[in-house]
Structure formats: C-alpha cells, structure tokens
Amino acid sequence: MANEFPLTLAGLSAGLQKREFSSAELTSHYLDKIAARDGQLNSFISVFPEHASTMALAADQARAAGRAGPLMGIPYANKDIFCTEGFRTTCASKMLDTFVAPYNATVVEKLHAAGMVMLGKTNMDEFAMGSSNETSYYGPTRNPWNLGYVPGGSSGGSAAAVAARLTPVATGTDTGGSIRLPSAFCGISGIKPTYGRVSRYGMIAFASSLDQGGPMALNAEDLGLMLNVMSGFDHRDSTSAERTDEDFCAALNFDLTGLKIGLPTEFFDESLNSTIGSCLTEALDCLRRQGAECREISLPSTRYAIPAYYIISSAECSSNLSRFDGVRFGHRCDAPRDLMDLYVRSRAEGFGAEVKRRILVGTYALSTGYYDAYYAKAQKLRRLIKNDFQRAFEEVDVIAGPTAPSTAFPLGQRVEDPIQMYLSDVYTTAVNLAGLPALSVPAGSVQGLPVGLQLIGNYFREARLLNIAHRFQHETDWHLRVPPFAA
C-alpha cells in the first residue's frame, strides 16, 4: 500500500471517502516517511506519532459514523509558531524550547475541528526572522532539491516537508515573504492571504501589523481547500476581517479570458536574474494563451519596501518579544543575582543573533529622537506603497512578478551578510506592507532549483489568485516535479 497514496488533498479526500485507505494507514505512512527521511532534511522540530495515530483513529471513526468533512483524517504539518495545547511550541528558539501553551491557536482549532491530523511541528527561522531557515535553534532545514541549499524562510520546514512529500500540506506564516519565498525555493505552492483573513490568535507574533498565516501545499486547489478551513472572522483577534465565509475553490476553473495582468517595471528591471526572467516570460505566455493580457504598470515606491519593512517589522518585534523576560515562561538563566541579571542573561542566552539584531534595530527606531526619522517615516512609506498598489488595481486585476530575485542559495552563503539576506525579500515585503493577498507557484527551474511565480491580488481576491494559479497548473507540470530527495 505504501507510496500508493494520492499526493494532493483532493485525491486523499476522495480516497478516504471511498474507503480505499484509512486515515490510520495514511498517517502511519507519513510518520514512517518522516522517521526514515527527516534526519537528513531537519524539516520537523517535533513529531507526535502517538497523538497523530490517535487523531487518525478518531477521524476514521468519525468517518464511519458519517461525520466527515472533506479534510477529515488528512495529515498536515504545523509551523512551530502556532500554539498547540499540550504540545510544545518553540518558534525555533531556545527561549521557548520547553514552552507548552495552554491553548490552541485559532488556526489549529479550526484544522482540528475539520478532523485534520497533526503530524508534528515544522522547523523555521527563529521567531520567523530569517529568509533561509538558518536562524533556527534546532539547526537549518535543507532544501530537498539540493541538500546543500537552503529551503528559504521563515516557513522553510513546512516548505521542505511538503516538497519532500513528508506531509501533504503544512501551515505557514508570512510577515515579509515567509510563505512565498520558501514555496518558491522548494517548488511548492503557498498563499499569503489578505491581512485579517486568517486569525492571528495563538500565532506567536513577530510583527503584528504584517503577520498572516496561510497554507503551503503541492497545488493551488489544495491551498483553496486549506484556506476554506483556516480563514474566517475571529472575535479574539481585533484585526481579523469580518466577512462572510467564502468557498476558495468555487472559482478555480473560471476562464482567464480578459484577465488583466500588471507587470511592474520595477520588478522586471535589469536587476532581475535573466534566467528567472525567462522562466517568468514563459509562465506569462502560458497565461496569455489562456486569454489573459499583460500590461506594464509602475509601482514607483517599490524601492522603499525593504527599508520600510525592516524598520516596521523590527520595531514591532522589539516590543512583541519583550514578554520573553525569564519571569513567567520560557528560558530563565541559572541563579540570577538580581532582576537586571535575570533579564539580561535570560534574554542573552535565550535569543539567537538574528533575533537580537532585530530587537536592537527596532528599539533604536522607536527611541526618542529617532522615532520620527525612522518609525514615523517608514509608516509614511508604507502608505505610499499601499497607494501604488491601489492605483495599479484600478487598471489591472492582478500583478505578476518573481517571488524571489534568485533561486535557493547554498547553506551558509548569506549568514554573515544580513543585507544580502534581507534582499531575498525584495519582491515580497511590499505585499505585507500593503496587506494584500499573494501566492507563489512553481514556474520553472534553473540548474535543478525551482523558480517561483508570484501573483498579487487586490484585497480579499484570494479566489481569483487561486483561479489563475489553478489554470496555470492545468497547463504546466512544474508543480508535479518531484525533488531528487523524494524520488
């Protein structure tokens, strides 16, 4: 039976429904694969075989009793940033190495209510701060396409696990590209929904005004199925959007005739790697053949996105991470001499270098005398960036471009060069600053490494984005390609 399972949620759902296999069989299949293969990949921080098996049996019973939604009994992996009651949530930090939350994140609640089976918690950059998964306290995750390369970050564990077929789907979070970048680097599909679409309750905060949870999967349809469960208004999150429920799969097959795609000149300038550029040209041709028309647009404030993003996200993180003080939970230093010593050593020992760098930058940006020059100015730039997009969406339906300026880079290559590392997010951060939805789908390959196509939509137009991605995947096979590690 092993290796005979369908790969996509739709396939798994149908198989379970027809009793071709049980959730228990499916779950043990993935658990076995994780046990056998993840030692090399390091995509999981925690795996819960007993819990997963119990949940799978419960799902099988529910299905037998006729109580089954489409995702009942399907395994998934949870980014280790979503709090899980009774199971540790580390955020890939020494600070939270032993932390067990007494509650589930809203996203986790929803996935479990749908009957999904949590296999484990995936590796990530510490507190989601990083673009390569190399800042994890638990060591870097490797890219299944080339084990010497990074999977991208910060949801790199989720991306690698999905790409390596260790889980059919995974959750991720995206503050400046953390779903889209690793999706691109690992050749999978990932969507960052509109800010407010998915509840942030129980999702450990990095930068509250930018953070957004979303699914990572092998294709657009699976993203839609996951988003159907993950999204929705949550009274526990004041920034959650009050909207009626939507079926994100309803429009998957809509015709693309007349679709207006905007191509920002700022995304396609000379700085774009030419091999990635030609992959994108091909991808856009595929959409054109289906009736879409492309036109040049301008997002003149794009160049401000990286600086504005690093000021705002660091400022918010410096405040959000103040609660990790060694007093109530998390890492506490041995034998503190006094209160100051408790704070200083607990935080010095508990946080890694990148987290400290961002806390320092953020603290500086909010300080008296610097606030106006940094934080206040960054907020003005954020407004300009938002306005750029709003003007663009008066002309076009979606915006297309690269997800990342390069394919995955070798492990260790950019660790010592934060600026180079930060520039990995040059095409993704503007979307978070504007709060827009965007997805990345595999659209090519350069020297055996996947290339991502990014599609950005107007607020709450996830269904349209998934529709375009689905039609694209109907005509291409990039999303079906299996990395050598999983072959």
Add this chain to the structure above:
Amino acid sequence: MTWEPVIGLEIHVQLATSSKIFSGAPTTYGAPPNTQACAVDLGLPGVLPVVNGRAIELAILFGLAIEAEIAPYSVFARKNYFYPDLPKGYQISQYEMPIVGLGRFEIRLANGQRKFIRVRRAHLEEDAGKSVHDAYPGLSGIDLNRTGTPLLEVVSEPDLASAAEAVTFMRGMHALVKFLGVSDGNMQEGSFRCDANVSIRRRGTNILGTRTEIKNLNSFRFVERAINYEIERQTEVLETGGKITQETRLYDPDKDETRPMRSKEDAHDYRYFPDPDLLPIVITEADLVAARAALPELPAQKIARYLTEYALNQDDAEALISERGIAAYFETLVMESGDPRLAANWVTGEVFAAVNRARIEFSRVPVSARELAKLLVRIGDNTVSRSIAKQVFEAMWSEGGTADQIIADRGLKQVTDDGEISALINSVIAESPEQVAQFRAGKEKVFSYFVGQIMKKSKGKASPQQVNTLLLEKLNEQT
C-alpha cells in the same frame, strides 16, 4: 508669601467594568493571587487583546460630563518598559491620540468663589500587576489579578494653586465618577488614586518652576499633606539658593515626607508606538448624540437646581449628590412630600445617621423614599411632631410597615386639643410650686423644665407649639 505653588494632578480612575479592558477575566477585588488572570493577562505568546466596549462607553460618559472634546478617532499605544509585574513588557495605553480631549471642571474654593480647572486629556489604559515582597522570604512574588484592569487617567492642567484646591478638585472628580457610575471610587482598593505634579514660582512671574511628581497618592489626606510638604521643601531649597531637581518622588505617610524615587536622568524611554494588535477607536457623531441623550443630570447641575429651586444650602446640596442613589432618593422624597427643606433635613439627618449606625450602603436603606414621604406629610399636617416622627422612622427602619399604620398602632398621633393640653399643664403646675415660684421670680430658664414635664406626661405626643403658647399664658395669668 513670595512663592506661588503650581499644581497639576493625574488621577487614575478604575473603571467599573465587570471584566478587564482587553480580556474576559473578572475584575473583582480581593481574590487569591493569580486567580483572575487569563492567558491574555499573563501575556502568553500568541494571545491578543480585544477591547472591552464598556470601558469605552464609560470614558465617553466621563468626557461628556466634563464638557470635553471626545476624539472621533483615538489610538491605543504601547508604553514599553521591563518590570516583573508587567507581563507583556509593555502597557497598553493611549499616547498621542487619547479618547478624551480638553475639558473643564468647576470647583468651589474655601472663600466661596468658583474656579474652572482645565482637564488636558483623559486616556484609557490597562493597570499592571503587583509585586509582593513579603510572602516568601528572600523572594518576590507577582500577583497578576490587577493586570489589565481598566483605568482612565485624567490629566489636569496645572491650574491648582494650593494643596487645598488640589484636594477640592480631587474630591469633586471622585464624586463625579462615583455619581456617574464610571468608577466605584473605592480608594482603599486603589480604584481612585493620583499623582501630583508640584512646582513653585515667585508671585507675579509666569514662568513655571521645575516640577517634581509625587506618585501614587491614595487618600485625600495624603494628597494634601504630600503637596504641602513638597511646597515647603521646594521653598526651602530655593530660598537657600538651591535648585529643584526634576524627579519622581514618593510620599511616606508614616514620616509625612516625600523622598526621591528616580530622577529625570534615569527616566525610561518608553518608546511609545501605536499598538498594531488593536484597531483605532472610532466614535461617530451618532454615537455621541446617543451618549449625550443618555447623560444624566450632573452633580453640578443638581447642586445649582437644589440651591435655586429648593432653597437648600450648599453643604446639604453637596451631601445629597454625593451618590447618584442618594440624589434619586432625595428627589423622590421631595416630589412625594412636597417639602424640599424637610426632605433635605431628613435625608442628611435621620437617614444618614441610620445608615451610619447600620453600616450599610445607602442603596440598602430599608425605608423607601415613597414611604418616608408619607411620614413627612404627617409632620406637615401636624399628625405627629418631629420628635415622634423619629420614633416612627426607627420603627419603619427596623420592623417595616407604613408610617400611618405605626402611628395608629402605637397611638402616636399628636395631641392638639387645647383642653387636653391645658389639663396636662395644670397638673404639672400643681405638682411644681417651687419651680412656679422661681419662674415668677424672673428665672425664665425653668420654662423648659415645665415643657419637659408636660411632654413627658403626654408621652411626647402633645403639640410642642401649643404647649409653648398655652403654658406661657397659664404661667403669666396666675401672676
């Protein structure tokens, strides 16, 4: 005096909500440590604040009552600092855009003059927890029950010119928030406390001196004494050629002095910024219209009305509006009895005394205003004297029943028959030849002796006015 004090107050008013400002945990006082703190109050990773709508309503109510501008758009901000009883490492407060803007509040000075004190702003914030230093030897405990308790911080302009004015202002604010139900105003439990900013300057100058801030004053007496101490201290420093250091000081009631707590140099940089977890508070014109319509008659308006319409004195009027329930009781009593002065005397006299004796809240007074009014009517129509009425009231208080029933059952109806009273007078005169002689010798003081004896014989029921008139006639006619 060549020095003139300049004082401003920051009053922390605990809002009377049943749950916390950003979580559903209860705000009840006095629970065992850490039993009223949920995951949000503890600042656990991933939790989020959700604002309590009632706290916003109460802030608007207060703002309208001090004629303040209510901001159509106000913003919660984070005030960042590390402290063990501050779980998130920041306090959610309001900084640049508070919910209540410039307002004013009138106080009455000792000389009877009136003065408007400007209120610069009032903003919503959450309280911190409490460090407990005496529970475990060598260790400090933390009680997070208070964490997230809603506060309205009211900041006055430095319009107060003496400790006495500051106390008058604070008392006025205290009465107002209690009256409006914005706060329970319980000072022992910390529901109403203030910081005082004090500086002095030479009379005639307009330049403000360097100020000090005295933290956490939780009684009117401490406010007065701390400010007076601080004025004296600053005067002495300046007169001996010294300089005032801008600093935060703590008042020690045992030693009756203020001591430095921290100076401006080690003041925190709080790195305020808008809280991205919370949406701005938007208050529409329609919200304000509704809030204004729901605004009750305010204490100051009631006092003015009591003075003009009911001809009460200021002290009685102030006592009657000290609680909204008292004012309501009084107003019902006036309406039903038709005698405002008598009603005022009874509430501030008999009713207050009985409340004190019974040690109960005014709201638990067992005699309703409607029933008491019937007794006052019986005083008015001379059915009972004032002193008999007190007996009736006591019976109504302790045993229940209506005034008329008690008067009838106990035969307390006033004796107003001239013949009956004359007979009593005659018998007392007959029994007291010695006192009669004294009276006639010009010792008029013995008159009250006769009155006393007659009232005693009548068991207090004889009409005092008639006794007076008839007794005087009798004593004089036999001369």
